[in-house]
Structures are given as C-alpha cells and as structure tokens.
Amino acid sequence: PRPDRGAVLRTLQAACRDRDASAAARSLVELAAIEWPDQPPLSLGVLAGRLSTGGDAVRALDRHLYGAGHGDWPADALWAAVRDGLHAAPAAPDPDPPVPPLYARQA
Numbered sequence: 509p510r511p512d513r514g515a516v517l518r519t520l521q522a523a524c525r526d527r528d529a530s531a532a533a534r535s536l537v538e539l540a541a542i543e544w545p546d547q548p549p550l551s552l553g554v555l556a557g558r559l560s561t562g563g564d565a566v567r568a569l570d571r572h573l574y575g576a577g578h579g580d581w582p583a584d585a586l587w588a589a590v591r592d593g594l595h596a597a598p599a600a601p602d603p604d605p606p607v608p609p610l611y612a613r614q615a
Contacts (some may be wrong), residue, residue: 513542517591524587529572532586536566536594543594558596562589 516539523531533552540555541548549555552570556563565586572581 510545511538511542513539513593516542517593521587521591524583527581527583529569529581529583532581532583533569533573536569536590539590539594544596555594558594559589560595562586562594565589 516535520532520535520539522528523535536552536555537548537550540558544558549558552566552573556566556570559566562585565582568579569581569586572579
C-alpha cells in the first residue's frame, strides 16, 4: 500500500517544527518515494539534486546529519520549500544531439 501523501507532509511539518532532523530526513525520503515511485531518490543528496526548490535546505539537512560539524539546518526554510510537495527541476537539454546516419537512405 502506498503511504498517504498528506500524512507524510504532516509528519515532515512536525519534524521541521520540532527540529527533529532524523524524522525530517525519513519523511523527505518517504515523500520522494511517493512523488517518484518508479525511480525514488535513495539519499538526501540525490533528492536535493532533483528538486527545483529546496535543494539547498535538503543539502544542509544532509550535512547536519552526516557531516563532521553537525551544523544547524534550516528547518523553516526546508518546510517552506516543500510544504506543497516536491517539485522536480526541469530536465537539462541533451548536450549531445543525435548523430545523423552515416549513409543516407535512398528512396
């Protein structure tokens, strides 16, 4: 059964309000699995790279949890960025256009 998106968002909001970094990270990964069920990001770093907004706050949370300094994390900024859900950044254009065939087809 698929988790309820609204319940996950409420859990994330509570985690941000309570400054519970571990709960916020779990909620973000769970929300990402709801948003992208075919290819869920498995880490906060991957999730941050996929977002159009909130990537910096997710990276700060990741650094807080796993970095050497365990610095502060912007709980309010994180919640503000993702309270309406996770939004993917637009896909970058393919830098390598397709190569034309070597031999043109004769009609």
